[in-house]
Amino acid sequence: MRHTAKYLIKRYSFYFGGDQPEVAWAERLRSCAGALVGLMLVFTIAKLLGELAGIDEWLMASLGASALLVFALPGSPMAQPWAVIAGNTLSALIGITAVILIPEPLLAMPIAASLSIMGMFILRCLHPPAAAVALIVVLGHVTHYRYALFPVMVDSILLIVAGAIYSNLTGKVYPNRPK
Incomplete structure (x- = not known):
């Protein structure tokens, strides 16, 4: 069966981002500018607090x-907010516990990541980057629980505050409120 080039492109574009929704340039720029301003504020405040x-x-x-x-x-x-703050903080706590209890990083990393995912399911705070927090903690051999509070929780709170201010100033409602 012969297929046209147009058919093949449509069928296989999925593997090259063809499933991603179209996003207007104004929204792309709003998002990127927000990340730039928000992260600059978070980094500056967190560094000063540190x-x-x-x-x-x-x-x-x-x-x-x-x-x-x-x-x-x-x-x-x-x-x-709950997903970002609780997901990141919980994952840091689980990662730290894994470092303390499991001396082998190749075992501690998947256990920390999988338990952080389970914990986020239980607390209803799924946040994909939080699973990376657990891995980062293990890779960094972080053994003090203070790390979960500062920088993890404090940085997460600062990011949420910056996101809320920026989004609402630029016409996006954040955080979402249940209807």
Whole structure:
């Protein structure tokens, strides 16, 4: 059976992003500008807080992925405040516990990630970047629970505040309120 080039392109474009929805340039720019401004604010405030507290760890590495959800997909359930804050914090706590209890990182990483996913299901706070938080904690050999509070929880809260201010100023309702 012979297929036309148009048919083949349509059929296989899925594998090259063909399933992604069209997004207007204005929305693309709004999202990118929000991530830029929001992350600059979060990084600046977190660094200042870290300096005031005498803590060198002021940045959560997966914050960029959380920012994508908060600024580009503010309507997603996975971008809502509870999901971002609780998902990231819970995953950090689980990752730290895994580091303490399981000395082998190749075993600790999948256990930490899978348990953080289970915990997020239980607490109804699914946030995909949070599973990375658990891995980052294990890879970084973080063994102090303070890390879950600062930078993880504080950075998450700051991101939510920045996202709410920016989204609402630019015409997007965030956070979503149940109808």
